[in-house]
Amino acid sequence: MELKSVILGIDLGSTSARAFLWCSRDKSQVIVENKQRNNLSSRYEKGDFSTSCHPFDDNGPVYVGDEPDPERRSISLKYAFYVLANASDELLQQYALVQPMLDLKEDPEFRDRLDQGLRQLFSTIQRHVKAICTRRKLQVDTIALSIPAQWNLDFEDTYRDIVAKVFAHEPDKVCFHTETEALAHYLFRDHIEELPLGNDGQYVVLFLDFGGHNMNGCVFSVVRGEDETVSFYRIGETFGAGGGSEHWEYNVGQLCSRRMRMVGLSPKSRQILLDEFNRKKLTAGPGQDRAVTLFCEDRNGPLSVTLEANEVNACFEDALRRPLAMAAQRIAGLSEIEGAFDRMVVVSGRTCRNKELQERLKEMCRKAELAKPVFTDTLDISDEHVKIAKGAAYAASNTVSKDDFFLRGAAFGIQQLQHVNYNSNPENMWDDTAKFLLDKEHDQLADLFATGLDQAKIVCDPFRHTGGNDEPLHFYRTYDVLHLGRLTRGHWRISLTRVGSGESTSLLLERSKKWKKSQHYRLVDSTPLSLYFDKGTNCMHVGRPGYSLTELGLAFGTGDEVDAEGSAAEDDNDAVGPLETDPERRLRGPAAATHRSPLRRSGSSARCCSQAREAGGNACGPRCGTPSGKHRGVKPSGSLRDAPIDFHQQRHHPYKRGLDTSTIVCLAK
Numbered sequence: 001m002e003l004k005s006v007i008l009g010i011d012l013g014s015t016s017a018r019a020f021l022w023c024s025r026d027k028s029q030v031i032v033e034n035k036q037r038n039n040l041s042s043r044y045e046k047g048d049f050s051t052s053c054h055p056f057d058d059n060g061p062v063y064v065g066d067e068p069d070p071e072r073r074s075i076s077l078k079y080a081f082y083v084l085a086n087a088s089d090e091l092l093q094q095y096a097l098v099q100p101m102l103d104l105k106e107d108p109e110f111r112d113r114l115d116q117g118l119r120q121l122f123s124t125i126q127r128h129v130k131a132i133c134t135r136r137k138l139q140v141d142t143i144a145l146s147i148p149a150q151w152n153l154d155f156e157d158t159y160r161d162i163v164a165k166v167f168a169h170e171p172d173k174v175c176f177h178t179e180t181e182a183l184a185h186y187l188f189r190d191h192i193e194e195l196p197l198g199n200d201g202q203y204v205v206l207f208l209d210f211g212g213h214n215m216n217g218c219v220f221s222v223v224r225g226e227d228e229t230v231s232f233y234r235i236g237e238t239f240g241a242g243g244g245s246e247h248w249e250y251n252v253g254q255l256c257s258r259r260m261r262m263v264g265l266s267p268k269s270r271q272i273l274l275d276e277f278n279r280k281k282l283t284a285g286p287g288q289d290r291a292v293t294l295f296c297e298d299r300n301g302p303l304s305v306t307l308e309a310n311e312v313n314a315c316f317e318d319a320l321r322r323p324l325a326m327a328a329q330r331i332a333g334l335s336e337i338e339g340a341f342d343r344m345v346v347v348s349g350r351t352c353r354n355k356e357l358q359e360r361l362k363e364m365c366r367k368a369e370l371a372k373p374v375f376t377d378t379l380d381i382s383d384e385h386v387k388i389a390k391g392a393a394y395a396a397s398n399t400v401s402k403d404d405f406f407l408r409g410a411a412f413g414i415q416q417l418q419h420v421n422y423n424s425n426p427e428n429m430w431d432d433t434a435k436f437l438l439d440k441e442h443d444q445l446a447d448l449f450a451t452g453l454d455q456a457k458i459v460c461d462p463f464r465h466t467g468g469n470d471e472p473l474h475f476y477r478t479y480d481v482l483h484l485g486r487l488t489r490g491h492w493r494i495s496l497t498r499v500g501s502g503e504s505t506s507l508l509l510e511r512s513k514k515w516k517k518s519q520h521y522r523l524v525d526s527t528p529l530s531l532y533f534d535k536g537t538n539c540m541h542v543g544r545p546g547y548s549l550t551e552l553g554l555a556f557g558t559g560d561e562v563d564a565e566g567s568a569a570e571d572d573n574d575a576v577g578p579l580e581t582d583p584e585r586r587l588r589g590p591a592a593a594t595h596r597s598p599l600r601r602s603g604s605s606a607r608c609c610s611q612a613r614e615a616g617g618n619a620c621g622p623r624c625g626t627p628s629g630k631h632r633g634v635k636p637s638g639s640l641r642d643a644p645i646d647f648h649q650q651r652h653h654p655y656k657r658g659l660d661t662s663t664i665v666c667l668a669k
Contacts, residue, residue: 003139004028008129009393010163011146011182011386014076014097014213014246015350016048019125020389021138024397030136031386032128036066045385049125051077053117055110056100062117065124070268075100076246077121078213080114085154094150094242094322097213097250115162122166129167143167143174144396146182146388149216149240175396178238180207180218181536182391183348187376188222188232189394194379195346196371197222197230202341202477204235206334208327208373209388210349210357212246215323217330221341221477223463231408231463234537235479241326245281245351247319252277255315256294256305265298272296273305285316287356320357328364335368339476348376348387398535402505405533405540406498411439411464412481412507413473414446414494419453433472434459437496438507444470445495452489458482458496458509460540482509482529482542482554490514493521499528506530507542527554 009020019032033047053063054072068074075097082091082098083105092098104110133139143163147155156176164171177185184207187195197203203222208215218238223231253274257265265273273294277284284292293306334343345365352358352375361373377384400408413434435446437458448456459478491514499506507529512521529542543552 001137003133003137005141006030006133006138007142007144007393007396008032008140008167009144009146009182009389009391009396010125011179011388011392012078013051013388014078014211015051016045017051017121017125018048018386018389019129020386020393021129021132021140022390022393022397023138029390030132030138031383032125032132034066034124034128048385049121051121053077053080053114053121055080055113055117056104058109058113061120062113063120063124070271071266073100073267074271076213077114077117080118081151081155081158084111084114084118085151085158087155091150091242095213096247096319118162119166122163126167140167140169141173142396143169144392145174145176146179146392147176148211148214149178149180149218149238150214150242175535177392177395177536178216178218178240179211179388180209180216180238181234182388182395183207183209183346183376184218184220184232184234184391185395186387186391187346188220188230190390191379191381192230194381195344195374197224197344198342203344204334204337204341204476205344205346206330208330208345208347208349208352208361210244210323210347210351212244212350214240214242214244215326215349215351216240217326219330219334223477233462233479233539239326239330241322243319243322244349245319245354248281248285248316249274249277251315251319252307252312255307255311259305259307260303265303269296269298269303282353283355284312285354285356286313287359288312316356320351323351324357324360327361331361331364331368331370335370337476339474341476343370345370345373346376347373353377395535398533398538400533401502402531402533402540403502405462406440406505408462409440409464410460410462410540411473412437412458412460412496413478414448414484414496415457415459415473415475415478416448416450417455419451430475432475434475434478435472435494436470437494438498439464442470443495443497445493447491447493448487449491450487450489452486454487456484456487456494458484462539479539481540482549484511491521529554 004023004025006021006023009022011018021030021032023029031047034049050066050068052068052074053076054060054069054074055062056073056075059072060069063077079095079098079101081087082095083101087098092102101110101114129140145159145163147159151159159176160171160174163169164174184205195205201224205220205222206217207220208217216238217240218234219236220232220234253270256273257270273296276294276296277292280292289309291306291308292312293304295302295304297303331345334345337343345361347358347361352361358375365371365373376387381387383390413436415431415434417428417430435448436444437446438444450456458481459473459475460481461473461477462479464473464477493512493514495508495510495512497508497510499508509527509529511524511527513524514521530544531540531542532545533540534545543549543554
């Protein structure tokens, strides 16, 4: 009997891991349940796999499943990656729970125990998956792993190596999707009608996932077409900040240990106190003026610890400082985007069940003149605990062809950032519209005049449905495809042509210029652009997965050269902007210009990175190099920090997040 191919989605949480099998062909699904679940724990759902481990001693196995040894010091296996992947000091500072491991992070034996623990956890999951596949005649084709937005290539390499070896799976069949990308795919596929979207038009949805160990976020554009189909694609980059309810609990545990230092607090007693606090923390924290008393039985008899309200509140504020700062920044930025669409904030995660946190998020939306946020735990969702694992599998299953991308209405255009002189357009606002270049039915030459200070970029509206219409593309429906950098002074003619069909489809970009006083255009350059789809973003990119545009010779420039040179070239014979060749700015994957939100402000990447860090986040990749632009439709603001839609491209691995056959998702109503 022929085996049915399925995708395995795995969500590694800081408390437990969840797994899910999905067949995109017949839409069948199986939740991989842990049959040895310890029903005494209230920290995670029945059927989940505990991620607690004991790496601090060699008194037994590192991973003991759902019955951890109360006498041994424990920590979540999710934090093992911060040691094994050699996370930067800057990132480690955001994670208080990692601190107990830092003194041992260079110890080979300790690192080996962490590696053992992870392999033991995934071996447990693998046995359950294998049993289901044998019984149901299934075969895992792709393994889709959800990860925090802050995890870079080193994390992915470490994670892939462990999973590929445990499951005896090909490494290039292991892909990654950020946790909020997975959340978006899950909600849009299974619960689109649960979201308060209108019957027509476009929404921009900000997703915020407040997990126990960090907050992740991303922005998706949702389009409801005339045929009542719903389509969506990501704009900008995912982002994240360390902090959450587990950090709050850790701070409380540290406070209890200091309070009981005279009598000493055993690992077992400390865990009992934290388990009791875990049951109370939904209603504890700011807004409450009563003390919290915790009880446990110790070897010396009954013990109790009373924490004053201000102490509990201080622990909360410290733990949620970075996530709340980033959430406020992103919500404010969402309100500043102007365009003919509605806005929505969707919030998920166990941490956001805290009443005070919910009220703060509601207040942020109120100040930004947005509707109240939608909390996913209020939706009619069954098996909510596996939603991220499901979403990762869904994201990995997209199989729409390149031809279908055009058939569904994709259109390309060229957008300008114009300067009449050095004093004009001081806020660097991009034009509201882009001149039409290409759709499924025809292409159109775009003539434009450049002052020598102007910049240009190719953009795409993936769901325009033009019907042969060559009207301009509106910025709020597009994402950036390719920056052309600064165009030298003169009259330019830009063309974009579709070449080939099927999976050999590519684009041909031609730039011509009117020379001197001639009335004729001369071809300056002709550049073939290969295409591929990314499953996480649901967008088409130029280039090849795993390579930067610089490596492919497609980095025309980003506009930095105007500021760097101090003046723009006036020579008509200087026809093309300089190529970006700085090796320190190369990216392993889609270049920073290939997929960026059109809803952004300008400024150097250094300013963006530093100010994002001030807000407690890590929105930028390790080598983000492209400055962002502004749109005339975005309200000006006094600082770049107030422009949270300025997401930068993360580094990508040759295996990347998602596979080569990724695409836009279109859902039938």
